[in-house]
Amino acid sequence: MTFNRREHNGHSKNALLALGAAAAVVASGQAFALSAKVSGQIDRALMYGNNGDQSKVFNVDNSNSSTRFRFTAEGDVTDTVKAGTVFETEYQSNPSNAVSFDNLTAGSSPTLHERKMEAYFKGLFGKVSIGQGDGAANGNAEVDLSGTSVVSYVHADSVGGGLTFQNNGTDSGISIGDVYNNNDFESRYDRLRYDTPAFGPAVLSASYGDKDNSPVTELAARIGSDVPGGKYMIGLGYSNKDTGSNNPSPASPQADKGNVVTTGGSASYLSNTGLNGTVTYTTKSDDTSSPDAKFWDVKIGYKFGKNAVAIDYGRSKDRFGDGYKADMYRIGYVYKPVGWAELFAAAKVHKLDGPNQSYDDIKVVTTGTRIKF
Amino acid sequence: MTRTLALSLALATVLSGCGIMNQHYAGGESSNDIPEGPGMLSGQDGAFVIYSDEKDGQQTPSEAGERTNDTADDHSERSKDAASGDASPAPADTAEYREFRDYQAFLRWKRTAKGTEAYREFQDWRKWRNYKRWQEQHAQ
Numbered sequence: 342m343t344f345n346r347r348e349h350n351g352h353s354k355n356a357l358l359a360l361g362a363a364a365a366v367v368a369s370g371q372a373f374a375l376s377a378k379v380s381g382q383i384d385r386a387l388m389y390g391n392n393g394d395q396s397k398v399f400n401v402d403n404s405n406s407s408t409r410f411r412f413t414a415e416g417d418v419t420d421t422v423k424a425g426t427v428f429e430t431e432y433q434s435n436p437s438n439a440v441s442f443d444n445l446t447a448g449s450s451p452t453l454h455e456r457k458m459e460a461y462f463k464g465l466f467g468k469v470s471i472g473q474g475d476g477a478a479n480g481n482a483e484v485d486l487s488g489t490s491v492v493s494y495v496h497a498d499s500v501g502g503g504l505t506f507q508n509n510g511t512d513s514g515i516s517i518g519d520v521y522n523n524n525d526f527e528s529r530y531d532r533l534r535y536d537t538p539a540f541g542p543a544v545l546s547a548s549y550g551d552k553d554n555s556p557v558t559e560l561a562a563r564i565g566s567d568v569p570g571g572k573y574m575i576g577l578g579y580s581n582k583d584t585g586s587n588n589p590s591p592a593s594p595q596a597d598k599g600n601v602v603t604t605g606g607s608a609s610y611l612s613n614t615g616l617n618g619t620v621t622y623t624t625k626s627d628d629t630s631s632p633d634a635k636f637w638d639v640k641i642g643y644k645f646g647k648n649a650v651a652i653d654y655g656r657s658k659d660r661f662g663d664g665y666k667a668d669m670y671r672i673g674y675v676y677k678p679v680g681w682a683e684l685f686a687a688a689k690v691h692k693l694d695g696p697n698q699s700y701d702d703i704k705v706v707t708t709g710t711r712i713k714f
Numbered sequence: 715m716t717r718t719l720a721l722s723l724a725l726a727t728v729l730s731g732c733g734i735m736n737q738h739y740a741g742g743e744s745s746n747d748i749p750e751g752p753g754m755l756s757g758q759d760g761a762f763v764i765y766s767d768e769k770d771g772q773q774t775p776s777e778a779g780e781r782t783n784d785t786a787d788d789h790s791e792r793s794k795d796a797a798s799g800d801a802s803p804a805p806a807d808t809a810e811y812r813e814f815r816d817y818q819a820f821l822r823w824k825r826t827a828k829g830t831e832a833y834r835e836f837q838d839w840r841k842w843r844n845y846k847r848w849q850e851q852h853a854q
Contacts, residue, residue: 374766374767375765375766375767376763376765376766376767377763377764377765377766378759378761378762378763378764379756379761379762379764380748380753380756380760380761380762381748382748382749405746406746406747406748409748411748412764413761414765480745483745483746484745485745490745490746491746494745494746496746679752679829680751680752681751681752681753681754681760682754711749712754713748713749713751713752713753713754713760714753714754714755714756
């Protein structure tokens with residue numbers, strides 16, 4: 342315990358030093374331009390699910406990109422340094438990843454759910470952020486230039502994640518969300534994050550913070566550029582969640598080594614012709630319980646005019662347990678009649694094979710709209 | 715794992731060195747974030763401006779005239795101008811200043827009203843005005 346406290350104190354000291362440096366920069370300046378803005382979106386859909394035994398139609402909030410709003414503010418504190426804040430929260434009635442065949446509605450009423458509450462300083466030195474927000478690697482396993490991510494998100498368990506597989510009419514209790522996940526690092530948490538200035542097309546990032554009562558460290562690189570004939574994006578990341586360090590026991594030190602380590606990334610290329618391709622690959626190792634999980638997904642798409650269509654195939658292996666293999670194939674379509682509205686539809690099939698056991702496929706068809714207000 | 719991480723970082727370094735193309739993306743947004751672009755009610759900016767000190771008219775008319783296509787990326791340049799003391803404050807009660815404030819309001823409307831009925835009517839009026847000028851020139 343003493344060791345951990347010392348470790349935390351060390352990090353706190355580093356955080357204070359970073360904030361002190363930022364404050365020193367700010368103190369030398371004078372406030373100039375200031376602005377504060379509000380924006381948000383509504384993202385709703387009808388979702389049909391069928392597991393071979395049961396089928397239902399759900400009226401859901403699309404968890405691929407949930408209904409949310411945000412307040413942002415930014416101002417010049419010197420001629421080269423800006424400071425800003427982001428307050429973003431989601432408000433989902435019937436999240437598409439939470440409904441199930443037993444529950445047409447998820448929860449009794451929607452609640453505000455935190456996404457980002459952060460303050461930042463940015464300038465020639467890069468960007469320093471503190472508060473609840475994206476970890477350095479968040480989103481790096483979700484890079485996608487196909488224009489279909491609102492309905493064909495690589496995090497496929499966001500739609501129908503609560504639907505359960507069955508075999509011979511018996512509900513297995515195993516849901517899509519239990520077996521299928523793209524391992525996009527540690528998402529959002531309370532952290533201190535640093536992003537370098539752009540080195541050519543690349544930005545390197547690091548973050549340290551706390552999530553689920555465990556310290557989290559993340560490193561990441563994002564690279565994107567126009568190239569002859571098109572453009573590309575690449576995201577790479579590493580995260581380490583130290584789940585054992587808060588409860589060390591001298592009697593069984595081995596049991597305390599609870600690192601959950603995720604490594605991988607994604608890359609996407611969009612040709613000027615509209616053809617595009619995206620690949621994602623991640624691995625997740627957990628010292629304490631689950632076996633190492635692997636995930637990959639390949640997507641090919643085509644954008645033309647106000648339309649975008651894509652097909653993808655993904656596999657999530659050993660996430661639920663050794664020998665469990667979950668596959669997903671899908672087609673998604675997005676029509677964007679104006680800049681602020683999207684109409685979308687997708688159909689997908691989730692397959693699951695376990696040790697000496699196979700389950701009936703789950704089919705999910707979704708259609709809806711996202712409107713930015 | 716260490717090898718994968720080392721390979722990833724090496725790839726990032728190599729690609730960073732190839733930064734000869736125009737930078738397209740170096741941000742931190744996830745693909746499921748609120749998308750960039752216009753909003754149904756908020757217009758081209760995609761966000762309601764609840765406060766902006768530009769509304770207080772801290773720019774001079776000449777500055778605003780040069781920056782009718784202002785973007786967020788121009789903020790640092792504007793700040794440099796202000797910091798260097800080149801931007802002298804405008805007198806608050808002159809007719810010229812009031813006209814400038816009206817002009818600023820017009821620019822804000824022009825940025826946010828695209829696609830509305832009023833904007834289409836404005837475009838029609840501009841065509842009609844050009845037609846009238848053409849008519850007058852040819853009448854002479």
